[in-house]
Amino acid sequence: xxxxxxxxxxxxxxxxxxxxxxxRSLDFQATxxxxxxxxxxxxxxxxxxxxxxxxxxxxxxxxxxxxxxNHASLTLSTLTVTSAHPEDSSFxxxxxxxxxxxxxxxxLFFGSGTQLSVL
Amino acid sequence: xxxxxxSPQNLTAQEGEFITIxxxxxxxxxxxxxxxxxxxxxxxxxxxxSSGKKKxxxxxxxxxxxxxxxxxxxxxxxxxxxxxxxxxxxxGNQFYFGTGTSLTxxx
Numbered sequence: 458x459x460x461x462x463x464x465x466x467x468x469x470x471x472x473x474x475x476x477x478x479x480x481r482s483l484d485f486q487a488t489x490x491x492x493x494x495x496x497x498x499x500x501x502x503x504x505x506x507x508x509x510x511x512x513x514x515x516x517x518x519x520x521x522x523x524x525x526x527n528h529a530s531l532t533l534s535t536l537t538v539t540s541a542h543p544e545d546s547s548f549x550x551x552x553x554x555x556x557x558x559x560x561x562x563x564x565l566f567f568g569s570g571t572q573l574s575v576l
Numbered sequence: 577x578x579x580x581x582x583s584p585q586n587l588t589a590q591e592g593e594f595i596t597i598x599x600x601x602x603x604x605x606x607x608x609x610x611x612x613x614x615x616x617x618x619x620x621x622x623x624x625x626s627s628g629k630k631k632x633x634x635x636x637x638x639x640x641x642x643x644x645x646x647x648x649x650x651x652x653x654x655x656x657x658x659x660x661x662x663x664x665x666x667x668g669n670q671f672y673f674g675t676g677t678s679l680t681x682x683x
Contacts, residue, residue: 491671495617498678499675499676500660500662500673500674500675500676501619501662501664501673502673503671503672503673506670548617550617550619552619564621564624565609565611565621565624565664565666565671566621567611567618567619567620567621569617569618570617570618570619572617
């Protein structure tokens with residue numbers, strides 16, 4: 458079945474550094490990818506919608522200069538947390554919409570998530 | 577007000593019990609998704625439906641478009657069903673998420 462690979466699974470960084478998280482669709486083309494943040498014991502919070510070749514659409518309250526999203530190809534989207542601070546510590550998850558045929562249409566495939574800890 | 581409301585928030589059941597999780601939404605949708613998140617974070621898409629009913633093993637999902645309501649049923653629940661179940665709706669490329677239902681099935 459369709460697979461979304463997210464890397465790294467866990468990262469610890471110092472305050473003020475930048476961290477890049479990658480999300481790849483391994484066996485399908487993902488014209489649209491989503492980035493989410495999840496706090497402990499809370500549901501997913503959609504941060505931004507990323508369309509290949511265009512600027513990401515950010516949800517209200519999400520700083521686009523802090524959370525840089527690049528979706529340069531149909532199989533790769535990256536989220537860069539710039540100048541990370543302890544309050545950015547969270548679980549970040551990506552997902553992609555399946556494309557190519559009725560069986561894939563609008564199906565959501567999730568990465569395994571990245572636990573970011575900022576010291 | 578959230579576009580997607582889920583109930584209950586928390587649910588504890590004995591192994592073997594029949595479980596129902598409800599989801600109501602307020603926007604026009606193209607599809608509704610039921611997601612399962614296990615401890616550790618991994619998320620799996622269980623169902624995507626836009627009408628009627630779907631069944632996969634012990635899981636059944638139904639949707640009533642007129643009432644803007646969906647239910648996820650688990651028959652003969654098992655401890656391995658313990659997870660957070662999230663309802664999400666899509667309107668084209670926009671998604672709205674419920675707050676999730678944390679299910680614990682006790683042996």
